[in-house]
Amino acid sequence: MAQLETISEQKCFGGVQGFYRHRSAACGVDMRFAVYQPPSALEGARVPVVTFLSGLTCTEENFVVKAGAQRVASELGLMLVCPDVSPRGEEVADDEAYDLGQGAGFYLDATQAPWSPHYRMYSYVTEDLAAAVSQNFPADTARQGIFGHSMGGHGALTLHLKHPDVYRSVSAFAPIVAPMCCPWGEKALTAYLGPDREPWRDYDTTELIKSRPSQATLLIDQGAADTFLEGQLKPELLVEACEAAGQHVDLRMQPGYDHSYYFIQSFVEDHLRHHASVLAATS
């Protein structure tokens, strides 16, 4: 069991917002993550866990500081887990662009140099982070959900579709739904997985839905004034794929909202209530 270092713990809405550091076997470096424990967890209960995956340029802090999620998690008795979005450090490959390298892990396991030694965020989230949470916090691991924003929405949707019995509830804010068909995704998948597009399918939500739809309803909020909507996000491709495969999806276009945390905080309560409802019904 890897040792967990507590960076900080602060009381918030009757629970505790903490930041932690641990060694990741998958990434080969120390990783940071945040956990919010609701009051019920401090009183001895094992509580459902909802993991939030952030977007490009973020760290484990953005959602914690800006989303206003702790209030709702406190009320609903949900544990919130927020990992960093990539490995970091001097020994970790990087790129000057904001959409590749550190800050842009895309929740996949890279196979190409120079990325493959450390860029293994798929294994990190599903293995190392999962172990750290289950071993150090009062998590009811039979009741887990996952959600995320933009690149993290891509991560949440793909992780749910690959592990529907682990991440039983799923939602996303302005997700990248078809990385094989947008500039952000094509750039990252080429770099991390190589030019052969066949292995890309394993990390593309619209492709995964064709081969393995889940029983869950995908709750998606998308700002209609999001400047990335047409060029990068393309939620219509998700809806098409869901209709073809019989996957339930609830895409809510939100007039006037952009890609920011002002958008996320406006609808985070709906998402957490969605997760709590699904997880409460999970036996």
Next chain:
Amino acid sequence: MAQLETISEQKCFGGVQGFYRHRSAACGVDMRFAVYQPPSALEGARVPVVTFLSGLTCTEENFVVKAGAQRVASELGLMLVCPDVSPRGEEVADDEAYDLGQGAGFYLDATQAPWSPHYRMYSYVTEDLAAAVSQNFPADTARQGIFGHSMGGHGALTLHLKHPDVYRSVSAFAPIVAPMCCPWGEKALTAYLGPDREPWRDYDTTELIKSRPSQATLLIDQGAADTFLEGQLKPELLVEACEAAGQHVDLRMQPGYDHSYYFIQSFVEDHLRHHASVLAATS
């Protein structure tokens, strides 16, 4: 009428979170401030205004990003106004310390060199900011409240006591209540007002309450685990002054909470409901 420059406007909880810049006659430099307009303001209503004054090292952004206040303001139909905490710029005097100079205006009008040309945050908030808000936004200026954190709690309490007919409701998170009796205050008042302590009384809440208590109830939340509690904040001095003067005060000591925005966000809803309740009863 000074021209208002819009820096950004983003939809949030059905309203608009904006950041603006304008020339301040009092400070002699451009100043930035934030305004949240609730949905009712966008639909044509004149709405009550609650101004939040931030603490040391903050800007107009901290409360906007971290407090989670827009959700409640949206529901209650309150406009939120957040100024910066000091004048800034190359021509503005500064100090290396975090608790003097830029980022530490203490909501007073300085009389001493090198501070007096620009450090006039008392006049800025009560005159320039007030004018910018009333002239550019649908503010019901007969119904205004004020609150703040730490140095900004000091600002809110003193501005209310000096202008009880303008700032009719008041509250504070972990306020400096007796700057004449704490290191932060003694340092700032000496620098900005000079060594003669007599003019200091005009900016000390416990002193103002002796001479001019208000009819309002001062709602104060204070974290019991706040590391600044004993050395700087000393809420017991406020309670003593209130008891002696017949000033209503509701001091709530919150076990386990520190001085951070995790504390503020946990209780901001209570504060906004307090302001809305007082302002709704204001004719």
